[in-house]
Amino acid sequence: MSRIAYVNGRYVAHQTARVHVEDRGYQFADGVYEVWSVRGGVLQDHASHMDRLQRSLRELGIPFVHSVGSLNILLYEVLRRNQIVEGIVYLQITRGVTSRDHAWPANLLPSLIITAKTINPIIAEAQAKIGVSIITTPDLRWKRCDIKSISLLPNVLAKQLAISVGCTEAWLVDEEGFVTEGTSTNAWIVTHDDVLVTRDLSHQILSGVTRLALLELATQHQLKTAQRKFTVEEACQAKEAFISAATTWVLPVVAIDGTKIGTGKPGPLGTLLRQAYLAASISVR
Amino acid sequence: MSRIAYVNGRYVAHQTARVHVEDRGYQFADGVYEVWSVRGGVLQDHASHMDRLQRSLRELGIPFVHSVGSLNILLYEVLRRNQIVEGIVYLQITRGVTSRDHAWPANLLPSLIITAKTINPIIAEAQAKIGVSIITTPDLRWKRCDIKSISLLPNVLAKQLAISVGCTEAWLVDEEGFVTEGTSTNAWIVTHDDVLVTRDLSHQILSGVTRLALLELATQHQLKTAQRKFTVEEACQAKEAFISAATTWVLPVVAIDGTKIGTGKPGPLGTLLRQAYLAASISVR
Numbered sequence: 001m002s003r004i005a006y007v008n009g010r011y012v013a014h015q016t017a018r019v020h021v022e023d024r025g026y027q028f029a030d031g032v033y034e035v036w037s038v039r040g041g042v043l044q045d046h047a048s049h050m051d052r053l054q055r056s057l058r059e060l061g062i063p064f065v066h067s068v069g070s071l072n073i074l075l076y077e078v079l080r081r082n083q084i085v086e087g088i089v090y091l092q093i094t095r096g097v098t099s100r101d102h103a104w105p106a107n108l109l110p111s112l113i114i115t116a117k118t119i120n121p122i123i124a125e126a127q128a129k130i131g132v133s134i135i136t137t138p139d140l141r142w143k144r145c146d147i148k149s150i151s152l153l154p155n156v157l158a159k160q161l162a163i164s165v166g167c168t169e170a171w172l173v174d175e176e177g178f179v180t181e182g183t184s185t186n187a188w189i190v191t192h193d194d195v196l197v198t199r200d201l202s203h204q205i206l207s208g209v210t211r212l213a214l215l216e217l218a219t220q221h222q223l224k225t226a227q228r229k230f231t232v233e234e235a236c237q238a239k240e241a242f243i244s245a246a247t248t249w250v251l252p253v254v255a256i257d258g259t260k261i262g263t264g265k266p267g268p269l270g271t272l273l274r275q276a277y278l279a280a281s282i283s284v285r
Numbered sequence: 286m287s288r289i290a291y292v293n294g295r296y297v298a299h300q301t302a303r304v305h306v307e308d309r310g311y312q313f314a315d316g317v318y319e320v321w322s323v324r325g326g327v328l329q330d331h332a333s334h335m336d337r338l339q340r341s342l343r344e345l346g347i348p349f350v351h352s353v354g355s356l357n358i359l360l361y362e363v364l365r366r367n368q369i370v371e372g373i374v375y376l377q378i379t380r381g382v383t384s385r386d387h388a389w390p391a392n393l394l395p396s397l398i399i400t401a402k403t404i405n406p407i408i409a410e411a412q413a414k415i416g417v418s419i420i421t422t423p424d425l426r427w428k429r430c431d432i433k434s435i436s437l438l439p440n441v442l443a444k445q446l447a448i449s450v451g452c453t454e455a456w457l458v459d460e461e462g463f464v465t466e467g468t469s470t471n472a473w474i475v476t477h478d479d480v481l482v483t484r485d486l487s488h489q490i491l492s493g494v495t496r497l498a499l500l501e502l503a504t505q506h507q508l509k510t511a512q513r514k515f516t517v518e519e520a521c522q523a524k525e526a527f528i529s530a531a532t533t534w535v536l537p538v539v540a541i542d543g544t545k546i547g548t549g550k551p552g553p554l555g556t557l558l559r560q561a562y563l564a565a566s567i568s569v570r
Contacts, residue, residue: 005306018303019311021290021398026304027377028437029314060442090385092312100375100400102437102444102469113306115385140428142439152313152387153436154427157345159387184387 004081006074006114011081014115023111024095024104029151031094031111032056037246037281038079038087038116044281045246046072048209053091056148062095062110078114087118088247092150124248128274131254131266132168132243136232137161139172139180139204146203155183169243171232171256178229180204182243185251186211189230190240190269200227210244210277217276223269232256240267242274250274289366291359291399296366299400308396309380309389314436316379316396317341322531322566323364323372323401329566330531331357333494338376341433347380347395363399373532374401377435409533413559416539416551417453417528421517422446424457424465424489431488440468454528456517456541463514465489467528470536471496474515475525475554485512495529495562502561508554517541525552527559535559 003014024030034053037044050068057064066074075089096108140154162170162183169182179187180199186208188198196218201207218225235241241253241261250273252266261267288299309315319338322329335353342349351359360374381393425439447455447468454467464472465484471493473483481503486492503510520526526538526546535558537551546552 007306015305017306019306020300021292021302021304021377021400023311024441026308026311027318027435028441029435030438030441033312060438061445092306099402102441103448104441104445115306117384138428142427143423143425144439149438150312150314151436151438153315153345153434154429156309156313156315156387156389160346160389163388 003115003117004078006078006112008111008113011077017113017115019111019113020097022100023097025092025111025150027100028102029149029153030060030104031092031150032060032062032148033090033092033150034148035246036075036089036091037249038084038089039281041079041085043075043079043089045209045213048212049246052148052207052209053093057093059144059147060095060149062093065110066112074112074114078116082116082118084116084118086121087116089114089116094150119247127248128251128271129266131252133166133255134169134171134182134243134253135162135165135167136171136173136179136257139174141172144203145180145205146201146207148206159183168251171235173232174204177231177233179232179235181206181208182245185243185245185248187235188214188242188244188270189235189238190267192239193224194239194269195224195226196269196273197226197228197230199229208244208246210246210249213280214244214250214273214277217273217280221272221276236261238262240270242267242270249277288400288402289363291363291397293396293398296362302398302400304396304398305382307385308382310377310396310435312385313387314434314438315345315389316377316435317345317347317433318375318377318435319433320531321360321374321376322534323369323374324406324566326364326370328360328364328374330494330498333497334531337433337492337494338378342378344429344432345380345434347378350395351397359397359399363401367401367403369401369403371406372401372403374399379435404532412533413536413556414551416537418451418540419454419456419467419528419538420447420450420452421456421458421464421542424459426457429488430465430490431486431492433491444468453536456520458517459489462516462518464517464520466491466493467530470528470530470533472520473499473527473529473555474520474523475552477524478509479524479554480509480511481554481558482511482513482515484514493529493531495531495534498565499529499535499558499562502558502565506557506561521546523547525555527552527555534562
């Protein structure tokens with residue numbers, strides 16, 4: 001079966017899925033996106049991603065011309081046509097196509113693409129069992145990281161740096177030495193008195209859908225949480241650390257910049273949260 | 286005559302010029318660009334733009350797989366096919382097409398597109414005679430603005446803000462109150478003792494090709510120059526102000542945030558530099 005993508009009103013073979021060179025997404029990073037995890041054929045945390053998509057569009061002044069209902073139909077149709085049971089679906093909306101100029105004309109029609117792929121959950125499970133090693137690197141991003149835009153150049157450079165030294169993710173560090181978040185994940189530590197700490201929301205980080213779900217799950221499990229900044233030093237001395245994202249849920253961090261975290265193995269609270277998250281999302285089905 | 290674009294090895298009708306949705310330029314702003322002014326059918330400041338293009342690629346770790354010579358041939362062929370005598374040519378190179386992931390695989394083939402369009406020089410001349418009004422707005426960009434990347438979302442948002450209040454450009458202001466540059470131009474002021482001031486080079490601004498040419502021309506004309514920061518307040522009290530860019534050369538600024546600059550009309554030094562720049566570039570032909 002060949003992959004199918006949705007591009008501006010049409011379902012096309014993935015390899016022929018193209019957009020115009022003057023789509024503002026291609027020349028100005030003028031667009032937003034969302035990624036949903038698909039489990040048992042169901043979009044996870046569906047409504048939260050849809051809410052965030054609309055917020056991102058609103059912040060950039062891109063009109064939301066597709067209703068939530070019609071996007072839902074498109075997302076599930078892309079899943080159906082690609083026979084995705086376990087995997088991810090990617091949706092991107094840009095401001096549209098127009099002659100290249102920094103400013104844009106009124107009444108531009110936004111572009112919409114949707115792609116999907118299968119991901120083998122066994123790999124994710126194996127990764128969660130051994131944990132991941134990460135690096136830290138200066139946060140070079142712009143000042144509106146709360147918007148889930150496709151302006152991801154600093155993110156991909158930091159991620160590649162991590163990969164090139166054999167690590168899985170990079171935590172970005174602000175000018176004062178505090179961790180903001182990962183390149184595509186939120187950052188968490190567990191203090192020695194068992195408080196789950198993740199950075200408070202601001203323009204400097206994305207409001208992760210999984211981050212929010214984990215905060216709620218933690219409360220349900222009588223775990224203490226704190227939303228505040230933490231430094232790289234505090235992270236290195238933490239009892240546990242982990243990262244969260246829609247695509248990987250929760251992944252334990254076992255080393256930061258070569259420093260072993262806790263026992264150097266996935267910690268109990270991160271593991272508990274991962275299992276709780278997966279159990280809760282299965283119950284949606 | 287229909288417009289022609291160059292896209293990854295082929296000359297195609299502009300309206301059918303497309304790239305794959307998984308071109309990293311479309312999903313990660315993972316690419317760079319250059320814009321040349323074309324006068325009398327000749328690319329202006331040709332070598333300087335080509336040097337900067339290669340520097341931008343190097344900084345992002347994108348291989349320069351096209352030789353300068355072959356790019357020159359492509360640029361002039363696009364001009365020829367579009368019959369451009371006065372106008373601009375736009376060249377963009379991205380890291381290439383690959384399955385979406387923040388990190389990229391080895392040996393990716395970069396994408397290359399070139400487009401061109403005619404610009405009526407009479408409009409630019411009329412604009413230069415009356416000058417432009419600008420606004421100032423916080424600089425929200427990332428920390429490597431010295432790289433001419435397509436990661437331009439904060440630029441286009443600031444530019445649109447300027448347009449929406451009837452102005453032509455926005456000067457971006459850093460956290461300490463100093464002007465960095467415009468959204469697509471470098472920023473200049475003239476002090477009351479006739480010193481031409483433009484910000485010194487750093488990671489915070491682009492090294493403008495026209496900026497550099499103007500600094501050299503100023504010296505040739507026995508004008509004093511200083512490369513240093515200046516605040517919005519200093520700019521509002523300056524004798525003159527202007528902006529420079531490859532596409533507009535020099536444009537006098539007659540108002541900043543509604544404050545009249547100097548006499549409120551294009552100043553003599555900015556006008557002199559504009560004429561000197563145009564005269565020098567004509568002599569290249």
